Amino acid sequence: MALKQQLQQKQQQRLSPLQMQVIKLTELPNIELEERIKQELVDNPALDEGHDDSDDLQNGSDNEDFDDSSNITQEDIALGDYLTEDDIPDYRLTANNSSTIAREDIPFSSAESLHEFLIDQLHLTELSEDDAKIAEYIIGNIDENGYLDRPLNAISDDLLFQQNIDVTQESLKRILEEVQSFEPAGVGARDLQECLLLQLRRLPEDTAVNNAIRIMDRYFDDFSKRHFDKIKRSLNVDDDELKQVIQVITGLNPKPGNNWGDALSLTMNTIIPDFIVEAYNGELFMSLNNRNIPELRVNREYSEMLRGYSENKKGVTADTKNAIAFVKQKLDSAKWFIEAIKQRQETLQRTMQAIVDLQYDFFLTGDESNLRPMILKDIAELAGYDISTISRVSNSKYVQTNFGVYPLKYFFSESMQTDTGEEISSREVKAILKECIENEDSKKPLTDDKLADILKEKGYIIARRTVAKYREQMNIPVARLRKNL
Structure with a gap:
């Protein structure tokens, strides 16, 4: 050609x-x-x-x-x-922002980390120099929750290729058991079942603890799925004995490393509101939080x-x-x-004002039932911006009100209709669902079909699959997993 x-x-x-x-x-x-x-x-x-x-x-x-x-x-x-x-500008409509400042410039908690705590305990053991190196490598693969997130065969390969240490699976398992004997109890476990068993085996022996160990060892899946009748038949225990076992197990820590992560999480998750909406004498006053923004x-x-x-x-x-x-x-x-800072402030001001105008009753009362259905398109039409601009503004932004601090995305919800034709927010339906589940009989939890029937009685015509969707959005498990003795 x-x-x-x-x-x-x-x-x-x-x-x-x-x-x-x-x-x-x-x-x-x-x-x-x-x-x-x-x-x-x-x-x-x-x-x-x-x-x-x-x-x-x-x-x-x-x-x-x-x-x-x-x-x-x-x-x-x-x-x-x-x-x-x-x-290069980011045109995506979802938030994936990161600060341009280096991470080391962010103030971190000076408390001892989980890894440092484990290394200090390692120095108190009588392991040989080679075994100590292997144990230190194992500790380096423990995540912030206290779990070992790599299989032993992968760790064995890493040690061979990276540090020229050839260790058998049996030796590696023995060293891992040494690490698992460290505090906090349950650290170094490879899954939840092992984590709970490690903690149970450190408790003083009694009937409830022994039964709990047997359940975690043999019937972990049945216990997770709350098949209590099957467990009672298998172990030949009654309701009272099983309640004692459940009390012991629920008192364990499924994430033994989280005590070290909490301080850092709180430091990193500190929320500084971008907007302030205050209610005085039945009127709303909205402003940008420019307290720490210098004039340029x-x-x-x-x-x-x-x-x-x-x-x-x-x-x-x-x-x-x-x-x-x-x-x-x-x-x-x-x-x-x-000029870009000025335009940003103007964009945020107009967008937030549009949200306040649509959700005026909520900002006055703080009552979730007063939230109106609202989507990005509604705010875009009121503020005079493109939908993508509204999406950028609503991502990772927070507003301080008389009733708490809310993410802007909290105010966006789908529109639904009652049997009388009244338009309501899906958030109102979620609040009713949550209330029904909180007040249900724990021995006979409400199924999604039953919840849909209750909503219909209250005037909300909602399909069962919609109830399931809202329940999952609120991180509420199915009825079978909510069942208690």
């Missing part, structure tokens, strides 16, 4: 650097926006904190044309800071420097051209960043 050249003219949509900035900043929650601004202040000397009392921003934008014979174009200067691999301005010295270069067009050298390009680039970057 012959090669040939040809000219082709076509139109393409291309995002400006300002649009890229706005898209990226709109997705960020408050805490990440603070870090992003701090990083921009460090990276760009033309950006300063504080109120802009002069017209330098406008003056800087007027001096864009520097007429010389260089090949520096406006596009080359403007886009230089933006079109990098790290600045363009550095006056850089604006004057660019103006000086622009006015002095004689004796232009290569170094002067490079200086002009650098100063212009940093000024443009600063101006676009400031």
Whole structure:
């Protein structure tokens, strides 16, 4: 096939650097926006904190044309800071954001980690040097919940290829049992069954503990599925004895490592609301939480420097051209960043105001039954934005109210109708389902069919499969798994 050249003219949509900035900043929650601004202040000397009392921003934008014979174009200067691999805009409608600040800059809890706690205990054992190395490798494969997340044969292969240690399966199992004898009880288990058995075997022996060990060892699946009648027949125990066994087992910790993870989780999951909605005397007042967001301005010295270069067009050298390009680039970057922050704030303000207008009764009372059906399209029409923009705003954002802190996604729900034709939120139906399940007879829990019948009696025409969907969304198990003695 012959090669040939040809000219082709076509139109393409291309995002400006300002649009890229706005898209990226709109997705960020408050805490990440603070870090992003701090990083921009460090990276760009033309950006300063504080109120802009002069017209330098406008003056800087007027001096864009520097007429010389260089090949520096406006596009080359403007886009230089933006079109990098790290600045490709994210068009997805789901949140998958991460801060641009390095993780080590985030303050972590200084408490001892689970791995450090286990290593300290390892140093107190009488294992040989080689066995201690193997035990340390095993500890390194224990996850934050305290479970060994790799099979022993895979660990054996790793030790052989990475550390040139050839260990048999029997020796590896013996060393693992040594690690499993460490505190907390249950650490190093390979599954839930083994974890519970490790804890039971450390308890003082009595009839209930012995029965619990037998159930966990032989009838774990039956116990998980709450086939209590089968267990009673197999072990020849009555209801009272089985209740004692259940009490012992439910007192165990299914995640022995979580005591070390709680402090870190709380540190990482601290919520800083992006919006504040307060109710006073029957009126709502909405504001953005800008407490830690600094006011930004363009550095006056850089604006004057660019103006000086622009006015002095004689004796232009290569170094002067490079200086002009650098100063212009940093000024443009600063101006676009400031404008992007302003547009972000305006977008968030209008979007949140639309949500408040639709959910006015809820913000006044905090009553979940007052939540109206609301989807992204409803807010997009009210706020005058695209649905994708509303999705970006609602992802990872929180609002502080008189009744608690809520994620914005909490206010979005499907629309349903009662038998009278009244439109209600699916969240109201979930609240009724949850109440019915909480008040059910634990010996005869309500099936999905029965729950659907109860809802129909209350005027909510809902199919059984819809009841099952809502129950699963609320992480409520099926009736069989909710059954108790």
